[in-house]
Amino acid sequence: MVKIVSYKDLVDKLTDIFCEYGYDGTSLTILSQNTGLGRASLYYHFPGGKEEMANAVYEKITRDFTKLVLSPLATDHNFPTKIKNMLEGINLFYNNGQRSCLLDVFAIGSTKNIFNTQIKNAALYWKDSLVKIIKDEGIDNNRAILLSEEIIISIEGALVFARATGDFESFNRALENVLLTITKNILD
Amino acid sequence: MVKIVSYKDLVDKLTDIFCEYGYDGTSLTILSQNTGLGRASLYYHFPGGKEEMANAVYEKITRDFTKLVLSPLATDHNFPTKIKNMLEGINLFYNNGQRSCLLDVFAIGSTKNIFNTQIKNAALYWKDSLVKIIKDEGIDNNRAILLSEEIIISIEGALVFARATGDFESFNRALENVLLTITKNILD
DNA sequence: GGTGTATAATCGAACGATCGTTCTATTGGT
DNA sequence: ACCAATAGAACGATCGTTCGATTATACACC
16 A cells, blocks of 8 residues: 555545445544555544545546646647647546546445535536537537547546446447547548 | 425435535535434445445446347447447546546445456446447557547546536537547448 | 234444544654 | 644443333224
8 A cells, every 4th residue: 555645645535435335434543554554644634524535536526627638628739739638538537447546436325415516517517528629620519529429428437337347448448439430430 | 395205216316416516525414404304314224334435336336237238239220339339438427527426436435446456347347348349440459548548548537627627518418429529430 | 803922123222432633742853 | 841733531422222001093882
């Protein structure tokens, strides 16, 4: 186990823990044991307790997602480069498909009603960003929407499939397939 | 609320409850309140307690999935009919995309280690069934595998996207798009 | 058709264990 | 000597489970 020496390390570790056990399945005992910190020490860093820890994790993954996946779409690079950078960001964000639970953790159980609006907005913002740059390539609005949804659906579906089967190679294949679909539908 | 008058009604209700709260998020208090049965009455029907209830739910959705999604692929109908029936089964099984959590409930938290092998086998069996009937249409093995994965990925991804955005129309669109992709890649 | 009885099905109260949280005290660095 | 950071013990609440007892249902017998 990686030794925790900073606040960032701690949030990273909390992310792993919530990802493994889910929010409701993560107890303070589990958090204490897996971080190596006493229960009271966790409350020193997060006075709001378990909920504040989940918030910190959620904010962290939101920052990561924005930086790795969304921001490449808002650059001045040409279209294929934007898409390629986004897909690389996806691969980093989801750790080659092995970190597929990031969304589910907050979309299931007690945290559902807290985060569903934010998840919804993030998904729609991702979609809108794709629609925008696809339309810039001369594709009409309706086709751009369908294509954007298809891209996101393929990525999210690949995550589910990889986790269900344990076949994480399929995730990389699926990402390549997304790139292929895009170039076939847009650049030709 | 639908009155519970049979064992089947009870398992249906349990499915809804676990789906809404997740396994770890579902307490006996919640189960008692939402079914209208006292805690001890639940233990009368399921002596194994919460875990046996989850097992009953899992067996039920496995039966439903086999009947609605897998069995259409094993009939003597022609290829397009098999696919069409499977997609209709998907729509029924997932209730137009609004019951998207069925897998996640058992893939997250305490139940993960209990059910992950069964989920894996189900996913691989689904994929193999698709590979088989696609190869029967004269497609070579590698392409059949990729196409089968693409079909499952699109369906699962559409579920995730629909739940995240709350846009359940997108689920029907995605299913139609799957049918389109198949006919384009195989029947032409 | 009424009646007695076995058993199916229900219930709330209470159990020990664990939950998230707080308290008080101690450590370690500057 | 100050304060950030640690820790374990203990709190009330809730967890999943069990208990004892009550009600509903069904079927045999008169």
